Amino acid sequence: MTVLGAIQILRARWFTTIAGLMFSLAVAGVAFSLVPPVYMSSGAAMLVQSRQPGLNPTNSSSNPLLNFDPSLNTTSSMLIKTMSTADVATQVEASGDGSFTAKNVDVTATSPSEQPFIYVTSRSPTPDASVALVNRVLDMARQELVNQQRDLRVLPTRYIKLQSVVYPTKPKLVLGRPALVGGVALMLGIVITISVALLRERSLARRGMSASPAAENLPERIDPHVSANPIENGRQPLAASPASTSFAGNGAVSPS
Secondary structure, eight states: OHHHHHHHHHHHTTTHHHHHHHHHHHHHHHHHHSSEEEEEEEEEEEEEEEOTTTTOOOOOSOOOOHHHHHHHHHHHHHHHHHHHHHHHHHHHHHHHTTEEEEEEEOTSSSOOEEEEEEEEEEESSSHHHHHHHHHHHHHHHHHHHHHHHHHTTTGGOEEEEEEEEEEOOOOOOEEEEHHHHHHHHHHHHHHHHHHHHHHHHHOOOOOHHHHHHHHSSSSSOOOOOOOOOOHHHHHHOOOOOOOOOOOOTTEEEEEO
């Protein structure tokens, strides 16, 4: 079976083909609508630390988090690690707001590298929940940063702060998963339609082949028309018998 032959069969069985395609589109539409929608929003915050004149970063009043890396890249990495733990993810997902990812690398940059930023991306079932989840994660990150510095006995004046620089963007509908499910359903419907058309064509072909030998074994049909003239039928008339029989008046039979 070639591609051209399959196309010819589908054209010949156009009713089956059209019905199968309509059914496949309906199934794909139902599958697409049954998949829960996902909305995505993103936001970014930057770690900042105010430098006050007269304070030496190396004295006892300095912030220990700055001793690792004055550029705050290490601090942002530590904060990301804390926000990416399973406990935080479970706490957020238990509220039903969706899921999130937090990174300190801008994946849209041509040369991504660690920066003193926190990029949060949320995935939620509703647009409002998507925006709220970004704000909630950033607030949790701020509180976590305060708790870490409080445990290190850092003076409030030397706190590293998390300042929002990109507020949650407008939620966008993510069509990846619904489109994938609908596409798979459509492809399955098309495959089933082609299979049904080919099977029906093969079944009709087998019936035609089985009916041909039976027709060959039938006797020849005799033409019921017979001409009234025996000569036209190729037969000679029978000759009259030389002997004849006559009846006498008294009922006696006498040969003639």
